[in-house]
Amino acid sequence: MNESQSTGWLSLDVGRLRTWFAPSVVLGIAAAGVVFFGTSASDTRIHILAALIAAWLTASAASLFAQALRQPLTIGLLAQLAGGGLAAAGVWFDDTVRLYLPLFYAALVIACLAAPLPLLRDADSYWVWCEKVALATLLAGATAGAGALAMIATFWSADQLFGIGDWLRKRYAIDALATFFLAVGPAVFLAILPPTEKGDIGAGARDFVRRAAMILSAWALTPFVLIYSALLWAYAGKIAFERALPYGQIGWMVGLFGLTSLGTVLLIYPQRASGPARVRLLWRIWPFLAIAPLALLAFALRARLESYGLTPPRYIAILLAALCAACALVAYGGRERIVRFAPAAAALALLVASFGPWGARGASSAWQAASLRTILAAHGLIRDGRIAFDAPAAQLTEGESGRWKAARAWLVSQKELRRIAPDTNELTENKLTGLVRLRQKSAERRHFHFSQPTDWTAPSDLARFVLVGAVTLTGADGPPKKVGGAAVSVSKTAISVTLEGRAPALFEFERIAQQLDNSGKPPGSFVLRATTGHDGVALLPETLTMTYQADGSPRPGWIRVQIFARQGD
Helix, strand or coil, X not given: CCHHHHHCCCCCCHHHHHCCCHHHHHHHHHHHHHHHCCCCCCHHHHHHHHHHHHHHHHHHHHHHHHHHCCCXXXXXXXXXXXXXXXXXXXXXXXXXXXXXXXXXXHHHHHHHHHCCCCCCCCHHHHHHHHHHHHHHHHHHHHHHHHHHHHHHHHHHHHHHHCCCCHHHHHHHHHHHHHHHHHHHHHHHHHHHCCCCCCCCCCCCCCCHHHHHHHHHHHHHHHHHHHHHHXXXXXXXXXXXXXXXCCCCCHHHHHHHHHHHHHHHHHHCHHHCCCCCHHHHHHHHHHHHHCHHHHHHHHHHHHHHHHHHCCCHHHXXXXXXXXXXXXXXXXXXXXHHHHHHHHHHHHHHHHHHHCCCCCXXXXXXXHHHHHHHHHHHHHCCCEECCEECCCCCCEECCHHHHHXXXXXXXXXXXXXXXXXXXXXXXXXCHHHHHCCEECCCCCCCCCEEEEECCCCCCCCHHHCCEEEEEEEEEECCCCCCEEECCEEEEECCXXXXXXXXXXXXXXXXXXXXXXXXXXXXXXXXXXXEECCEECCCEEEEEEEEEEEECCCCCEEEEEEEEEEEEECCC
8 A cells, every 4th residue: 555545544643523423323323222221122113223224325415525526514414414314304204105114225325436426527536536435445344344243253252251131131232233333433433434526546556455456356357257258149149049038037148147247347447458458358348248138127117017017126126237238338438437327326216215105115116006907907807997896706817816915915015005906095915915816826837848759650649641741930929931831930939830821720738738748758659739720730859948937837949840841731
């Protein structure tokens, strides 16, 4: 660490705790006091503690923002009191404003990072300031952890040697943690925060922490991002070729990769021009690498929304995908822009999305209520805009059952069943359950691949059929293919074969799936007969790949079949 850093911002500036950060210090002590003077973990005490934490974060961000704008101390203190009061009130009345607390906390944390942006207008200065904040966070966390551990060890030793009584024996651990993680640690963090002033990114090039971070990013994170992005691009090519998304944790995979990639790009900023070739390559091409992962994430999120509706985690996934896409678009105009754009956009977007009817909770409740009403209307259980409680229970399909259970569970957890029937106050979970009969999800395979050898000779049960030709089909909704005198196409539900002058013959995937057991092998000869339409067409599959969606319905992947037509047709 160079001299300017070691003797400047890293020293404890207790004076700032008595001036610019005085409200935050008081809030930290109050949060610890809530833990000290309580005898049980009641909902009210937890609610008060959550409100104080939100107020601490908001007051700290307001103080940093006022310092960045070079406002007088009085204005800064007033901004802290106003902001902290609003944040605490929002948490206290969280059901009224439909506040989603995890998103709100994340927005406030990022707001603390984004607060000096009005002053630090160049990417270098802002990156240096964030680097110092990260180090201050680590040091404050280490101080809190070491202090709490030392206090716990002291009380434990005293208890072993002398005995300290049952009341203190039950309290000393939680009180020690509250003291250091709610009061001492946050105060140390505020005391060693770097001042909001411009910095030279080259001044700390040889610092131990900087060099350690550069080694980590150059030798671990950068290769991971490059290799994993190639993997996702290859997977996107596979999806585009098969036109079907296999079942799996695609959303989580791509989401975590996106956050890791963006963090890596921000971390390699100081060595974007002087680092190893792989680092320089990643800095140049990362916006283009994001295209395929974001497309995969959109594909996965759409499938989950169709199957189970909107929930706060999916809302957050959509929001983060939009933020990553926005960062990539901004980076096309200049890679350095994302250093300042990313925290500012994230803080604003997360804050707006954390409350209100448009936020994670409000939008999820509206979506799920609409989903339930749509299902009820589809089965004739809504008449003249009102739910028909006296009607016989409707039998739902597998897909409807999945959406129904997900929507009902969310609305019950939020105590928002009234959204389904705003015209009545008598709707209960039992009455809602009595409206429908759910279908249990079948234990079918999520994905299977079937193939059978063929010598281009029709089986005995196709003795009166002649071979029209063979065709390879990939995915659904592609353009029809001409095979001999037949036109062949694939939809999401069936294969359609149309002979000249005849009605189409439909081969439904639900019917095909019923002919397969759990091993993916057919019982005996596997000749496909038309489910509906012209019965003079039969299919003999050579290769068949199918994927079950989350709602239990099969979707086609890779299909190669021989087409047979009955003689005389």
